Amino acid sequence: MSRLVALALIILVMKLSPAGAAVSPVKISYTLTFPEAQAHYIDVEMTLTGLKQPTLDLKMPVWTPGSYLVREFAKNVESLTATANGKTVTAPKVSKNTWRISTAGVSTVVVKYKLYAFEVSVRTAFVDITHGFVSTSGVLLFPKGMLDQPSTIKIVPYKDWTTVSTSLEMVGGDQFTRSAPNYDILYDSPIEVGYQDVFSFDVAGVKYDVAMYGGGNYDKERLETDMSKIITAEANVFGENPNKHYTFIVHNRQRGGGGLEHLSSTVLGASRDQYGSERGYQGFLSLVAHEHFHLWNVKRLRPIALGPFDYENENYTTNLWIAEGFTAYYQNIILRHAGIASTEDYLADAVGDINIVENQPGTKVQPLAEASFDAWIKSYRPNENSYNTQISYYDKGAVIGMLLDLDIINATKGKSSLNDVMKYMYTTYYKGKKRGYTDAEFKAGFEKFAGKNLDDFYAKYINGLDPIDYNKYLGFAGYKITDQLAQGNDPSLGISTAAQGNKRVISMVLRGGAGWVSGLNVGDELVSVDGTPVTDYTTILNGKKVGDKIVVTVSRDGKAYNIPVVLQRNPRIQYKIEEVPSPTAQQLAVRAKWLKL
Incomplete structure (x- = not known):
């Protein structure tokens, strides 16, 4: 037999054999319902079809990209069950974030679990009767070895919820059914569902949706104008805007802040009344500029350690x-x-x-x-x-x-x-x-x-x-x-304090300061200074000067201590940027x- 004929036979066998056959991808879908929104639960049903493996490991990420802390999202999972061919199958937990299901001879598995969602932040899921914020990396399990697989997400809204805001693509024009080409995109695409106020605008052919939850004294027209300016200026830095559409999800609360970037969206925290002052308004625009700039810097231009992500461990970078x-x-x-x-x-x-x-x-x-x-x-x-x-x-x-x-x-x-x-x-x-x-x-x-x-x-x-x-x-x-304080000579204890009821308690001791040297401790209650009761912390050093030796009486673990302290100069710096006299043409x-x- 010639080498050419032998090679042809080998190729034919490979094509006809199961090992050489094309493997159909596993089909993955999720259904999210909120029957107990008032108790802060999301009910998740995950269906996998086309399985051809003896075991299936389902995993929950331990962190969310952009927020560099292991948060152990699996702690919020309850009552996980699995069925195959209409029968319950065991799904034991084999690690802190892994459930293992025997799938020998099984092609379809349906997994159900409840997820508790009651942490207010831009990076964690939250549900109540007013809205559902689905931070996908902390809500949806992924099958081990299948991070590159697509999935669909069907959302069944709670009662009068009418609107879904996310960067995930609609399926068949249905806003309540979305798709993701892989888990990196799914976990990078939070979902807001409720009756949020949404306004939209285009910037150089890119559609922007702004979903406002919680109300507020914002002016949509002014926001559209200024956000468009920011978007344009940032795109000019990189020479392009790589998105077709982008979604801002804004959570307006009595007191709010922070933001978390995503590939084609961001989640912002704001105080609902901050838009009424220029300082508050510019603070919000600064947050918009920060998180939107991330769509280039870190989401695309990124340290090499930050992608592909390891969702189960820390991803270290010095950058x-x-x-x-x-x-x-x-x-x-x-x-x-x-x-x-x-x-x-x-x-x-x-x-x-x-x-x-x-x-x-x-x-x-x-x-x-x-x-x-x-x-x-x-x-x-x-x-x-x-x-x-x-x-x-x-x-x-x-x-x-x-x-x-x-x-x-x-x-x-x-x-x-x-x-x-x-x-x-x-x-x-x-x-x-x-x-x-x-x-x-x-x-x-x-x-x-x-x-x-x-x-x-x-x-x-x-x-x-x-x-x-x-x-x-x-x-x-x-x-x-x-x-501006270089010539100052104000005395200082070198501590920060916080009110606890009627008490004034030390919350921080400054390295090298008077309190640090003398042994004042965080948690000490300030009782008196030189025998005078502490009733107004702002006045306790009135009449004192740098170098004075005072006695601070504190209550520590229920016992009184008299601590001698030598007052130091307040080391605080307050810089100011000023123009130099007669700047040169080069400087200008x-x-x-x-x-x-």
């Missing part, structure tokens, strides 16, 4: 200072570039970030790259000493973004800016290489446009703890920074490029 910090920088500079915020408004926001960083003792303890890496164990789990040991990759990342922007503009005499770096990285890695970037690759991107090596910058400010030379970088634009050119003057 959240770019993913989140730069987005925090852009959330304010974009308002200036869009003509919404004045130069004074922007500079006030910029110096606000600087003041946060410089007043936090943790900035001298935790490098920025380490803050990114340790987000999983520190950022979302602060304790009474976090202020002394950590720095936010949001705040310091925003400051670093500003420094690099100014450095690039100055080095290129206004030819390039941080915008060019972001567009280059997006085009090269997301669109070209179709993967995330490494730390070294983003550093190379900075260097490409700055035209110089940034080893020293990284050693000092990203991986190190050197004090930042603000005047060097602000000086490029003809500004300087000055401490940098300023004009930076602030779009």
Whole structure:
């Protein structure tokens, strides 16, 4: 037999054999109902057909992308049952987030469970009689090994709920039936269902839906105008808007805040009455700008560790200072570039970030790259000493973004800016290489446009703890920074306190401060100072000066302690950005490029 004939026979056998046959994908569907919305439950029915395996493991993610904390969503699952061929089959739990079903000889399995949803946040599911917020990564189980499989989601609304808001595509024009091409898209597409107020507009051919839950004193026309400006300015950074449609889900509450980005949508928390003041309104627009900017930065242009996701474990990266910090920088500079915020408004926001960083003792303890890496164990789990040991990759990342922007503009005499770096990285890695970037690759991107090596910058400010030379970088634009409290000599205990009923209790002790040195503790109730009862905390140091020795009486675990304290100077910094006298033409050119003057 010739080699050619033998090869032909082998290929024919492969085509005819089961191993060589095309494998039909498993069909996956979910039905969500809310029969006990008043008790905060979602009833989930999951159907899988076309199974050809002896066992099926169903898993619940332990975290949601964009929020770097293991939240253990499986804790909310109750009463999971499974049936096959009309008969109940066992579905034992084999790990904290895994249920195992025997499927030998079974092609279809129906799984039902109840999920408790009563945590108010932009990242967790919440249901009551007014609406259902389905944060899909914490609600829907996935079959092991099938993250690339499509699924459909049918929503059966509670009573008078009329509207579904999500970025998931409709099936057959039915708003209550949606589809996802894979689990990465499904878990990146939250669903709002209820009777939310929805308004829509187009920006350069992209449809935007804004779903407002909870009411509020917002002006739709003004929001449409200003949100359109923000969207346009951000798309200009990257050269395109990759979406066909995008959904803002806004939860307006008595007090609200925060946001969580998604590929083609975002969830925002707001206070329903904040739109009535300019400060509150611009604060909301800043949140819009932040979360919408993420559709490029982190959802597409991303650290290599953040995708494909491991939904069962931490996904570590040292680059959240770019993913989140730069987005925090852009959330304010974009308002200036869009003509919404004045130069004074922007500079006030910029110096606000600087003041946060410089007043936090943790900035001298935790490098920025380490803050990114340790987000999983520190950022979302602060304790009474976090202020002394950590720095936010949001705040310091925003400051670093500003420094690099100014450095690039100055080095290129206004030819390039941080915008060019972001567009280059997006085009090269997301669109070209179709993967995330490494730390070294983003550093190379900075260097490409700055035209110089940034080893020293990284050693000092990203991986190190050197004090930042603000005047060097602000000086490029003809500004300087000055401490308005530099000449102050007010005494300080170096503590923060909180009211607990009629008591005043220490909530934080500042590293190196008078309280830290003398041994005041978090949890101590302040009873008296030099024998005078503490009735008004703001006046307890009246008449005192730096260097004075006082006796603070505290109640600790039910016992009184008299603690001698030597008062120190209040170390608080209050920077202000000011124009340098007689800025040069080069400085004015940098300023004009930076602030779009």
